[in-house]
Amino acid sequence: MVDQNSNYALQTSEVYVHYGKKMAINNVALNFPKNEVTSLIGPSGCGKSTFLRCLNRMNDVIDICNVKGKFLLNGNVDIYSPDIQVETLREKVGMVFQKPNPFPKTIYDNVAYGPKIHGIASSQNELDEIVKDSLHRAGLYEEVKDRMDDIATGLSGGQQQRLCIARAIAIRPEIILMDEPCSALDPIATAKIEDLINELKENYTIIIVTHSMSQASRVSSKTAFFHLGNLVEYGETGKIFTKPDKEQTNDYITGRFG
Amino acid sequence: MVKKRALSLKFKKNENLSSLPDYYGYYVVLLVFFPAIIIWFFLLIFKSNFQEMFVMSPVLFPDVATWSSGKFGLIMNKISNLSMIVNLSEIDLTVGDKSILKMASESEIIAAKNLANFDKIYGWSNLTLFIILPVLLGFLATKSISGKLNAQPIVEKIISYVIKGSSYIAIFITFGIFFSLVFEAINFFRYVNFMDFFFNTAWNPNRAFVINASEGFDQEALKEAFGFVPLLTGTLLIASVAMLVAVPLGLLTAIYLAEYASSKVRDIAKPIIEILAGIPTVVYGFFAALSLAPFIKDVGEGVGLPVSAESALAAGLAMGVMIIPFVSSLSDDVIKAVPQSLREGSYAIGATKSETIKKVILPAALAGIMGSFLLAISRAIGETMIVVMAASLRANLTFNPLEPATTITTQIVTSLIGDVEFDNPKTLVAFALGLTLFVMTLILNIAAITIVKKYREKYE
Numbered sequence: 001m002v003d004q005n006s007n008y009a010l011q012t013s014e015v016y017v018h019y020g021k022k023m024a025i026n027n028v029a030l031n032f033p034k035n036e037v038t039s040l041i042g043p044s045g046c047g048k049s050t051f052l053r054c055l056n057r058m059n060d061v062i063d064i065c066n067v068k069g070k071f072l073l074n075g076n077v078d079i080y081s082p083d084i085q086v087e088t089l090r091e092k093v094g095m096v097f098q099k100p101n102p103f104p105k106t107i108y109d110n111v112a113y114g115p116k117i118h119g120i121a122s123s124q125n126e127l128d129e130i131v132k133d134s135l136h137r138a139g140l141y142e143e144v145k146d147r148m149d150d151i152a153t154g155l156s157g158g159q160q161q162r163l164c165i166a167r168a169i170a171i172r173p174e175i176i177l178m179d180e181p182c183s184a185l186d187p188i189a190t191a192k193i194e195d196l197i198n199e200l201k202e203n204y205t206i207i208i209v210t211h212s213m214s215q216a217s218r219v220s221s222k223t224a225f226f227h228l229g230n231l232v233e234y235g236e237t238g239k240i241f242t243k244p245d246k247e248q249t250n251d252y253i254t255g256r257f258g
Numbered sequence: 259m260v261k262k263r264a265l266s267l268k269f270k271k272n273e274n275l276s277s278l279p280d281y282y283g284y285y286v287v288l289l290v291f292f293p294a295i296i297i298w299f300f301l302l303i304f305k306s307n308f309q310e311m312f313v314m315s316p317v318l319f320p321d322v323a324t325w326s327s328g329k330f331g332l333i334m335n336k337i338s339n340l341s342m343i344v345n346l347s348e349i350d351l352t353v354g355d356k357s358i359l360k361m362a363s364e365s366e367i368i369a370a371k372n373l374a375n376f377d378k379i380y381g382w383s384n385l386t387l388f389i390i391l392p393v394l395l396g397f398l399a400t401k402s403i404s405g406k407l408n409a410q411p412i413v414e415k416i417i418s419y420v421i422k423g424s425s426y427i428a429i430f431i432t433f434g435i436f437f438s439l440v441f442e443a444i445n446f447f448r449y450v451n452f453m454d455f456f457f458n459t460a461w462n463p464n465r466a467f468v469i470n471a472s473e474g475f476d477q478e479a480l481k482e483a484f485g486f487v488p489l490l491t492g493t494l495l496i497a498s499v500a501m502l503v504a505v506p507l508g509l510l511t512a513i514y515l516a517e518y519a520s521s522k523v524r525d526i527a528k529p530i531i532e533i534l535a536g537i538p539t540v541v542y543g544f545f546a547a548l549s550l551a552p553f554i555k556d557v558g559e560g561v562g563l564p565v566s567a568e569s570a571l572a573a574g575l576a577m578g579v580m581i582i583p584f585v586s587s588l589s590d591d592v593i594k595a596v597p598q599s600l601r602e603g604s605y606a607i608g609a610t611k612s613e614t615i616k617k618v619i620l621p622a623a624l625a626g627i628m629g630s631f632l633l634a635i636s637r638a639i640g641e642t643m644i645v646v647m648a649a650s651l652r653a654n655l656t657f658n659p660l661e662p663a664t665t666i667t668t669q670i671v672t673s674l675i676g677d678v679e680f681d682n683p684k685t686l687v688a689f690a691l692g693l694t695l696f697v698m699t700l701i702l703n704i705a706a707i708t709i710v711k712k713y714r715e716k717y718e
Contacts, residue, residue: 090606164603
């Protein structure tokens with residue numbers, strides 16, 4: 001399944017994840033095309049978030065979590081190879097979490113955090129430019145340009161989440177992972193984030209876990225359906241939602257379980 | 259029992275209870291004990307007043323109104339001693355061929371008999387109070403229980419008064435301590451000029467004993483006896499040494515425990531570190547005086563530094579070890595309380611563990627960490643025993659930790675050891691020092707609260 005096709009930002013195969021003795025992901029293979037949005041859907045506990053967290057090795061933090069499988073970035077970089085430093089991987093694969101988690105710092109410092117750590121900016125001017133640009137892309141700049149030195153936790157939930165997206169794109173990743181980015185937000189803030197995802201896919205490969213099937217159909221071009229740790233079906237979003245191959249998928253998207 | 263009665267009312271007689279059944283029980287219990295306790299409390303407080311009223315009647319002692327309080331107390335004492343023996347038989351009271359009663363005047367003996375009677379009545383009335391009143395009230399209360407009686411608000415009200423009263427007791431005691439300090443300190447400043455106390459740089463309280471035959475205390479000697487400055491510098495010096503030890507060690511320990519140690523290590527290590535705070539300060543004192551101070555002296559002399567046998571450094575180091583757990587335990591808790599989502603957010607951007615700790619976790623936990631520092635400082639400033647044992651009692655205006663120094667608390671101890679006379683500035687100075695210390699820790703606490711508040715506003 002893994003080939004050297006460079007149209008894929010990320011290729012995975014034979015992925016197994018165990019929490020202690022409990023199996024969370026069972027032999028999953030998925031490829032993510034460049035500059036497209038892929039949705040991972042499925043009922044709670046199906047392993048979609050676990051799978052997402054494998055892609056930037058966030059599961060390394062959890063002691064009992066054991067990940068096996070092949071993960072290739074840009075067709076040639078094995079992200080679990082001992083030669084790869086997890087920090088450099090995460091520079092390329094950013095992540096946005098379910099609950100907005102801005103640092104208790106100023107808005108400016110939140111966005112500048114990543115570029116400072118990775119030494120991306122060579123001067124203060126360049127750093128200012130990166131911060132401004134990232135906030136622009138996250139659609140937040142107009143709202144916060146006059147209060148860059150305010151503490152970020154004072155923003156509204158939707159603004160905080162867009163700040164987290166700005167923070168993630170400030171280090172210029174290739175892939176952005178989003179773990180239910182709208183589940184803590186109201187419909188208006190959700191609509192803003194979805195618009196943002198549509199704009200961002202021009203430059204980034206986006207993998208989004210979502211509970212909302214309408215969201216998946218609105219934002220993504222590819223959809224993968226997980227159930228009980230297995231990848232049940234993967235394909236064009238339109239096809240998955242109109243005439244899926246598997247009966248299980250059909251049952252889920254028509255609301256018969258999950 | 260009462261609950262049963264109330265329930266039986268409900269079910270057998272079909273009455274509607276206006277309160278929850280338990281409350282009828284509480285109602286009776288409170289009525290049984292509460293009035294008795296209050297009356298007993300007042301009797302206890304005013305017992306001596308009653309006694310005096312009863313005994314020192316103008317009928318027996320016509321000129322009682324003109325007595326000084328000293329004389330009044332003396333006679334009262336004599337009578338109360340007499341009252342214990344006055345009803346014994348003649349023979350028991352005869353020592354040699356003299357009756358003890360002969361030593362007292364006629365009216366004093368009558369007063370003593372009165373007092374003995376009073377004590378008897380007082381004892382009996384107490385007994386009745388504690389048996390009859392509760393039984394009576396209990397009976398009445400049980401009788402009064404019916405569906406109409408709304409016991410709930412009454413019980414809730416009494417309970418709220420009890421709770422209110424308990425918290426006011428603490429507040430009153432605080433004010434009591436504060437004002438007793440203030441009044442005695444005012445007494446002290448009658449002898450010693452305010453400015454002399456706070457700005458003189460020499461501390462020799464024994465000079466206050468130089469007494470001029472004509473005018474009591476020698477004013478010149480008093481002027482030079484109580485200079486507060488060396489005590490302040492000593493206190494700050496030793497506390498600084500202690501903080502220099504405790505802040506880095508405590509903070510690094512906290513970071514290790516919260517972020518790096520496995521939960522097994524943490525479960526064992528944390529209580530062990532907390533034991534440090536539980537070791538009696540006397541033990542730290544002799545550890546500092548007998549092991550640490552000689553060691554510092556040896557090392558110092560090895561490199562050619564003059565080190566005295568009792569140094570501020572030794573006391574400060576021991577004190578620093580003692581307050582490590584104040585910093586580490588509290589900081590560990592606040593670091594642990596920083597949400598996991600912030601750590602993940604930082605890792606997801608590609609920050610390493612140490613970058614995350616330095617740039618995200620410590621700033622987020624700063625308020626709590628500052629709080630732990632201030633708590634440790636107040637503990638260090640208030641510490642006495644280690645300094646008494648390890649850093650000398652001699653006031654010394656210095657910022658050199660290798661020299662001996664003394665602290666405010668230590669001087670309070672020395673001024674109250676031995677002859678305590680409340681008309682002597684040498685004793686009274688303890689209150690002035692105590693007040694100063696009180697104000698210092700108060701300012702520290704206010705600073706701590708302000709800092710914590712400021713950061714909380716920022717982060718929430």
